[in-house]
Amino acid sequence: MAFTGVAAGMVAMPGADFAVVVRHALDSRRAGVAAAVGVAGGLLVHTALAVAGLAAVLVAVPALFGAVQLLGGVYLLYLGVGALAAAVRRRGTPGDAATAPADSPAARPATAGRSLRQGFLTNALNPKAPVLFLSLLPQFVPAGEPALPRTLLLATMVVAMALVWFPAVALLVDRLGSWLRRPRVTRALEAVTGALLTTLGGILLVEVVLA
Template identity: 45%
Template sequence: MIPGPDQALITRNSLAGGRRAGLLTMVGGMLGLSVHVSAAALGISAVLLASATAFTVLKAVGAAYLVWMGVATLRGAGRTLRERPGEDEAGAPARPQGRHLRYGFLSNALNPKVALFFVTFLPQFLPTRGSVLPRALLLSLLFAVLYVLWFSLYVCTVDRLGRWLRRPRVRGRIEQVTGLLLIGFAARLALQPS
């Protein structure tokens, strides 16, 4: 529930593409989380975090992706703020919906802080003897359910407020803030010690 790149992307895509775009971004984010959950359950995340080079590479790629998304969002904000009242994207060509899924996936899959979270969080609740995989999968499923419930509620709230939030000036300002937040998250990630 703490604001972060997921919330920024989901807000942006919900405003620009509606409920479906927000939900696809959320599903992509959950799939990106599943990469780190699986890696933590299998012990791969510990290897990643033990290698300063691997962690730094993932951190750099993740930060670059967030900067790219932030700049794209800021450019979109400029276009939105130039719209005239009553003008909308009705005449614009339809964009593929799969990109929202991809944005959410890459946002989490390329974020080493997610790997760090799961490698420190998950082991605390795993048995010290026997097979850990069933318990790790159960905890991961629980996390996924909470993620989906929270962001589904969030997307529905943004969608309900959509008429007001989608007005060009309001949406443009929200996109500007979102773009700056994404760039800020990228800077924070890049400056994170390895």
């Protein structure tokens, strides 16, 4: 029960994953759910690394950890700048995406494959996730019990929670779509998610430079 509460808080905490799912859900329900499944897939990678003990190698080799951190920071900056640019484009466009020309960026919703890929990479390239799992999972393995079966169970619980939480977020955003897709609201959401992703990416890059 204690682990369930900790894991639920960890999964539901707003961050890059949340921002990416919301942004894709604004395009369509399918894109939002695909991004949510991609995030869960990234969590599956991290939990598998922690269970296998490979996360310990990542922590023990500073150069490897720094490389992953650099990639993650650059990718989040890429997504953040893209969201900010979309907000600027919408600001200069009278009306919403439905009134935009058919070949304009605003009129081309993200495909499910692209959304899945962005959700996966956003989570998988988070260098702090394997460290978190590596430090968290062993705390909930009772003394004297085999570590592998218990960590597998705990890791499965985390992924299952992500598969419930993030698609629920995507469906809620889609449910509120008629309001959220109003031009001003969409611009605000694009700007907020872009600022969040850019800030998180910048923090990762600064940590690499200062390390």
